Amino acid sequence: MERLRTKEAAEAALRELPSVLGASVREDIRGHPREVHVLIRAGPDVRRLARDVRDLLEERLGIPIDQRVISIAQLSESYEAAPVKEMVFEPPAVPDAPAAAPAPARPAKPAAEEEQTAEPRLIYSGLESVTRAARCTIRVQLEYDGREFQGEAAEMDAGQGRVRAAAAAALRAATAACLDSIRLELEQASVVKAHDRDYVLVSALAISPLLGRRPVPLVGAQPLETGDLELTAALAALKAGNRVLGLGLRAPRPQPARRRDVRA
Structure with missing residues (x-):
């Protein structure tokens, strides 16, 4: 069969779309x-644009395109201050309700209560890369709640292999930190250029009973500013x-078993 x-x-067809930057x-x-x-500029509806991308490629290439292979990341309105925001395929937003009267000021919460209600965050603590026999193995370490979690992935050391390995390792470390209550699986990872800058785009699936029956599609992007491709992908x-x-x-985390002294 001819290839x-x-x-x-x-890629040339996609760059013709006014909202596409890379x-x-x-x-x-x-x-x-x-x-x-x-990678697109701020403003366009992502769901609609995904359909436009599929239709354009099918028209230009003359072959069917599965819309599930299309991942889109959207620049924030001020990409200088916040270069990229995560975009997922969400239903259209409900129109804003009429403005309500301002609520009375509430007393400030104690610091301890603020810490309890703050959004939990993972801390990136390191990345290790080993290349052997034309394959790269990447390990990513994350910290949470005083514990360290590691994810590992291997790919061919060619093309976008290092990008995919670093992204997959980071997602596996994050899955471990969640104690498998949510599983994050890599779909795609690639480098694109926009505004004369390189970005790493990653699309993933989140799978968990906490999120419903269907996998939740996720997309993230990070500007390649330091020249460290693996760190940027992670x-x-x-x-x-x-x-x-x-x-x-x-999610509830298992408590360590209490030691019981057994006396004769």
């Missing part, structure tokens, strides 16, 4: 798109998980 290359044609496409063995990463993956990690970290 039809569509990567260059697909695009990256990965091909399957037949040369058809199997991953489509798009941070992009954690950004993707931000929407659900708080729920997983707040």
Whole structure:
């Protein structure tokens, strides 16, 4: 079977869309798109744009496109201050209700209570990379509640392999920190260029009874500012998980068994 290359044609077509700042496409063995990463400016509706992307690619390439292979990350309105915000495919927002009268001021909460109600956060503590026999193995360490959690992933040391390995390792470390109450699975990871800057885009799935029966799609992006591709990919993956990690970290955690003295 003749291999039809569509990567260059697909990326060129996507960049024609006014809201698209950058695009990256990965091909399957037949040369058809199997991953489509798009970075867009603030404003457009993500769900509608995903359909537009699918329709455009099907028209230009003449082949069917599964919309599930399309991941979209959207720049915040002030990308200089907050370069990228996480975007997921959500239902349209309900129209704003009429403004209500301001509520009376509440007394400040004690510091201890503020700490209890604050959103739990993971702390990035390190990354280790080993390359052997053309394969790279990456380990990511995270901290939470005084404990350290590690995730590991391996990929071929070629193309976007290091990006995918670092993103997968970060998601596995985050899953471990949630004690498997939420499982985060990597779907796609890629580097795209926008505004003369490189970004790492990561799309993932969150799977948990806490989130319902269906996997929740997540997308995160991180600007490649330090030149450290693996670190940037890990941070992009954690950004993707931000929407659900708080729920997983707040889930009941098993208490250590109490020691019992047995006397004869």
